[in-house]
Amino acid sequence: MNEKAKTALLYLDGVSVSFDGFRALNALSLVIEPGEMRAIIGPNGAGKTTMMDVITGKTKPDEGEIYFAGTVDLRKMDEASIASLGIGRKFQKPTVFESQTVYDNIELALAGKRTPFAVLWHRRTKEEEDRIEGILATIRLGEKRNWLAANLSHGQKQWLEIGMLLAQEPKLLLVDEPAAGMTDAETAETAILLKEIAKTKSVVVVEHDMTFVRDLDVKVTVLHEGSVLSEGTLDHVSADPRVVEVYLGR
Amino acid sequence: MIANFFLRGIDRSAILVIAILLAVAVLVPAANLYLPVTSPFHVPSYVVPLVGKYLTYGLLALSVGLIWGYCGILSLGHGAFFALGGYAMGMYLMRQIGTRGVYGHPILPDFMVFLNWQELPVAWWGFQYFPYAMLMVVLVPGLLAFVFGWFAFRSRVTGVYLSIITQAMTFALLLGFFRNNFGFGGNNGLTDFKEILGFNVQAPMTRGFLFAASAIALAFFYVICRSIINSRFGKVIIAVRDAESRTRFIGYRVENYKLAVWTLSACMAGVAGALYVPQVGIINPGEFDPANSIEIVVWVAVGGRGTLVGPIIGALVVNYMKTYFTTGALAPYWLFVLGSLFIGVTLFLPKGIVGTLGGLIGRERRVKTPAAEAPATNPQPQAAE
Numbered sequence: 224m225n226e227k228a229k230t231a232l233l234y235l236d237g238v239s240v241s242f243d244g245f246r247a248l249n250a251l252s253l254v255i256e257p258g259e260m261r262a263i264i265g266p267n268g269a270g271k272t273t274m275m276d277v278i279t280g281k282t283k284p285d286e287g288e289i290y291f292a293g294t295v296d297l298r299k300m301d302e303a304s305i306a307s308l309g310i311g312r313k314f315q316k317p318t319v320f321e322s323q324t325v326y327d328n329i330e331l332a333l334a335g336k337r338t339p340f341a342v343l344w345h346r347r348t349k350e351e352e353d354r355i356e357g358i359l360a361t362i363r364l365g366e367k368r369n370w371l372a373a374n375l376s377h378g379q380k381q382w383l384e385i386g387m388l389l390a391q392e393p394k395l396l397l398v399d400e401p402a403a404g405m406t407d408a409e410t411a412e413t414a415i416l417l418k419e420i421a422k423t424k425s426v427v428v429v430e431h432d433m434t435f436v437r438d439l440d441v442k443v444t445v446l447h448e449g450s451v452l453s454e455g456t457l458d459h460v461s462a463d464p465r466v467v468e469v470y471l472g473r
Numbered sequence: 474m475i476a477n478f479f480l481r482g483i484d485r486s487a488i489l490v491i492a493i494l495l496a497v498a499v500l501v502p503a504a505n506l507y508l509p510v511t512s513p514f515h516v517p518s519y520v521v522p523l524v525g526k527y528l529t530y531g532l533l534a535l536s537v538g539l540i541w542g543y544c545g546i547l548s549l550g551h552g553a554f555f556a557l558g559g560y561a562m563g564m565y566l567m568r569q570i571g572t573r574g575v576y577g578h579p580i581l582p583d584f585m586v587f588l589n590w591q592e593l594p595v596a597w598w599g600f601q602y603f604p605y606a607m608l609m610v611v612l613v614p615g616l617l618a619f620v621f622g623w624f625a626f627r628s629r630v631t632g633v634y635l636s637i638i639t640q641a642m643t644f645a646l647l648l649g650f651f652r653n654n655f656g657f658g659g660n661n662g663l664t665d666f667k668e669i670l671g672f673n674v675q676a677p678m679t680r681g682f683l684f685a686a687s688a689i690a691l692a693f694f695y696v697i698c699r700s701i702i703n704s705r706f707g708k709v710i711i712a713v714r715d716a717e718s719r720t721r722f723i724g725y726r727v728e729n730y731k732l733a734v735w736t737l738s739a740c741m742a743g744v745a746g747a748l749y750v751p752q753v754g755i756i757n758p759g760e761f762d763p764a765n766s767i768e769i770v771v772w773v774a775v776g777g778r779g780t781l782v783g784p785i786i787g788a789l790v791v792n793y794m795k796t797y798f799t800t801g802a803l804a805p806y807w808l809f810v811l812g813s814l815f816i817g818v819t820l821f822l823p824k825g826i827v828g829t830l831g832g833l834i835g836r837e838r839r840v841k842t843p844a845a846e847a848p849a850t851n852p853q854p855q856a857a858e
Contacts, residue, residue: 307724320715337726
């Protein structure tokens with residue numbers, strides 16, 4: 224492990240993953256600094272979602288190193304313990320607990336003890352209620368707190384999921400296509416929300432929508448065939464001939 | 474802490490269920506014992522153990538309803554835990570026979586004498602003591618469920634694969650218990666019971682008490698389940714049912730939650746089995762039959778998955794129908810009735826009796842109070858796929 228890994232919040236070095244001979248990730252290296260916000264773009268099949276799977280413990284890498292906060296080796300941990308470390312994830316398709324209310328969804332995600340018995344005896348405290356209220360206000364679902372999550376619109380589900388992420392109080396948020404299926408107005412609002420969040424936390428956003436990435440105005444990493452193709456400002460990567468080739472075809 | 478936990482479980486509808494069960498626990502035996510046969514309210518003696526048996530089935534259905542309806546674990550082998558609890562009780566009852574057996578052996582039950590055994594197998598030691606036997610009623614199914622669940626849930630066996638191995642588990646036990654040298658009475662099982670705690674098991678008074686115990690046990694576990702569902706733990710297991718991997722990514726170790734409700738459910742099934750055996754007077758390996766376990770699932774589906782009262786009502790209704798159809802001219806057609814019931818409920822009442830009725834009542838209430846704009850303030854848990 225080198226110096227870089229010790230200071231970075233998230234450090235991936237030479238990470239490879241194969242599924243039945245298909246290399247989803249090919250010696251991928253990526254460094255996220257504390258407090259950084261990063262946008263990750265790339266064509267379909269570039270390995271964006273697999274990268275998130277590897278970081279959150281859903282998929283084990285075949286080779287390579289993954290460290291969190293300098294010292295924690297994520298390869299040895301399962302999803303639950305990685306989540307408890309402070310890595311939160313929002314899925315591409317919004318996954319909320321549909322048969323429970325908006326309020327309960329946030330409550331479930333709220334940072335706290337996660338063992339069965341602690342949860343069984345737990346009583347909601349005033350502090351927790353205040354936290355939930357605060358998050359409901361941030362994601363603008365206060366009015367719908369008693370709605371079943373199933374009855375929310377697609378965009379509202381995306382927001383609820385972001386709210387659940389916030390409730391977890393993670394150090395690092397992995398956000399997969401937050402603007403998918405949103406109206407232009409919602410997309411712009413989501414960008415503002417994420418920028419607000421990025422003031423206190425590190426955020427990695429995977430996105431297809433270029434307007435959205437431009438709204439975020441952060442460093443961009445372009446993935447292609449499981450490794451980093453280009454990195455820099457959006458203007459820099461858009462000018463990169465290799466990126467143009469990947470996106471527009473030969 | 475514990476008082477708070479239970480208080481959470483006792484809401485208005487829970488009080489109604491508890492009140493009904495406790496009233497039944499007192500009134501049915503009383504109507505049997507103290508009303509003259511000529512009274513229109515007299516309960517005939519054959520009805521008491523019959524309905525008592527239904528109540529133990531209700532508890533068994535509740536145990537399956539808890540894991541299937543709220544945690545998405547479809548067990549097709551819960552009859553095994555029921556039977557193990559039943560065997561533990563049966564072993565106690567066997568040891569109480571003493572010298573009154575056919576062979577009059579003071580220690581060995583008849584089937585052991587018949588097999589020419591000289592000593593009591595270790596597994597039978599201590600079963601002459603009621604408290605020890607009751608401990609085993611909970612411990613044996615609980616331990617089996619814990620070990621089984623530990624491996625299954627840790628390996629992330631879910632859905633239909635888990636259902637299949639639960640079925641394999643009960644089938645393996647069926648084969649084991651059928652063997653004479655397994656030490657539990659083989660094909661014939663355990664029967665010919667005389668006394669429980671010094672009282673004649675056949676006496677109307679004892680039957681009345683067993684009936685009351687079944688109703689009270691059902692009410693007790695209903696409150697426990699209710700308290701669990703109303704706690705944050707309940708929200709977590711519903712979350713596991715609806716989106717298991719999402720729950721993991723929030724930081725809950727799903728396998729531990731599943732293991733906890735699964736083990737509790739097995740213990741409940743064990744208690745149900747223990748109350749069942751003295752009322753029907755026999756326990757044999759037939760109880761491990763996979764078909765029995767599937768029948769429990771039918772009760773739950775008929776009554777209403779994702780509710781706690783539903784499975785109880787389902788067990789009572791289906792078993793009443795079973796009694797009705799298997800006595801008389803319709804007897805050969807019972808299995809057709811059961812099959813069509815399951816198909817009918819799946820097609821026309823996917824939420825079961827209670828889920829459908831609850832939906833109707835909820836709709837009416839909403840029409841009456843248009844002020845309530847929220848689509849559902851009281852989340853109706855949806856059935857898991």
